[in-house]
Amino acid sequence: MRKVRWGILSTAEIARTQVIPAIIQAENAEVAAISSSSGRGSETALEFGIPKLYNSYEELLNDPEIDAVYIPLPNHLHKHWVIEAAKKGKHVLCEKPAALNAEDATEMVNVCRENNVKFMEAFMYQFHPQHQRVKEIIASGKIGEVKLMRSSFSFLLEQKDGNIRMDKEKGGGSLYDIGSYCIHAIRFILDSEPEAVEVHGEMDSETGVDLSALCVLKLENGVKAIFDCSFDMAFRNEYEIIGTKGRISVPRAFRPDINGGEGIIIVQNDSVETIERIHGYLYLTEIEHFSNAILEDSPIMYTGESMIGNMRVIDACYQALIN
CATH class of the missing domain: 3.30.360.10 (Dihydrodipicolinate Reductase; domain 2)
Known part of the structure; x- marks a missing residue:
């Protein structure tokens, strides 16, 4: 069975404790590489048997053998790295909130579509x-x-x-x-x-x-x-x-x-x-759903339009809070 080859951008706790173990257990996915700017990459790669280790996110994105990336970086970095990943032809699963406002979310969704890659915000709970x-x-x-x-x-x-x-x-x-x-x-x-x-x-x-x-x-x-x-x-x-x-x-x-x-x-x-x-195993189901969508070019459960819709409500809440 063909598997989606995942690259992980950073050694964030959520990646180490939840998402990497889920990818390892998934029937249609495997962790092929990890990149880290914190110096913990080698430790995480050794712990999970990840074959490739990169010292920068750019190096991982330039790897032609990576199909998809998981981005658990701090919220303000999501937009930049989602767009960079899309431009390199990588499908993207990004931690929530995927953006800090609806305008940025719209730009991210459009760039992913222009580069024919799938993009999903990681609201894992919905897969239970x-x-x-x-x-x-x-x-x-x-x-x-x-x-x-x-x-x-x-x-x-x-x-x-x-x-x-x-x-x-x-x-x-x-x-x-x-x-x-x-x-x-x-x-x-x-x-x-x-x-x-x-x-x-x-x-x-x-x-x-x-x-x-x-x-x-x-x-x-x-x-x-x-x-x-x-x-x-x-x-x-x-x-x-x-x-x-x-x-x-x-x-x-x-x-x-x-x-x-x-x-x-x-x-x-x-x-x-x-x-x-x-x-239900929500992280495993999330990974298998997204990986299957990549392998079969099928729709994802949580669309770009819905993600933008969620950000519009967050924008409205912050605006009401300020006023």
Whole structure:
């Protein structure tokens, strides 16, 4: 079976702990090279048996034997390296947020199309099967007409000094880092775009970074949505859909991998409660999906238009926060 030959740009933690192991396990992919500017490349290459090591990202992109690259670099570097990779004919999986605004996202998508390469933002959570099941339950009418969706993603960032999440110039902030998941989930599950936003947030006085945000969205289909994200709250990663007859709760929405890949769907209808436990390996499924799209030249699940749409909402949230 032909495999997509992946190159990894940097030795970021998410690459070492999640994505590289997933590529190694994938039936249609292999890690062919890694590049690093931190000096940790040789250590990572040795740990995972990666055959090629480059000391610069440019060298890796110039390798004709690399089909696709994974980019887990700091947010402000995504645009440059996605465009450079596309110009070298490499397909690109880029960590979220893929860009810092919708204008940059549009440029990145256009460059990738011009160079006939596939480009996907790495919202890995969407590949867990629990979310398709939620959409099936909604479509069945079991909870009636959907009226409201709520989503939360938070954790306590105990060491803020020197943390890249607190660097405004490098794309730091709770909306970029974790609020983006909530926005994506609302658009993904409800299949509708926000047309108005209202935001209340807490800004760090020293860095100007948003520590937390509470956002209210009005969707084009008439449904309301609320989400909150924070670096100053206990860990939560959940969403809930409330209908006229019942509700669906998903308490492990964005990081089911922390619980061995188990997702939980709780459906309450009148006085009846049902619980479904659904397992899935989201990183592996993400890699196999994207690799298969490359091998068969088939559509990817998360399109460039949808990525731009997510960035438009983030732009609107930041604009509302500033005003």
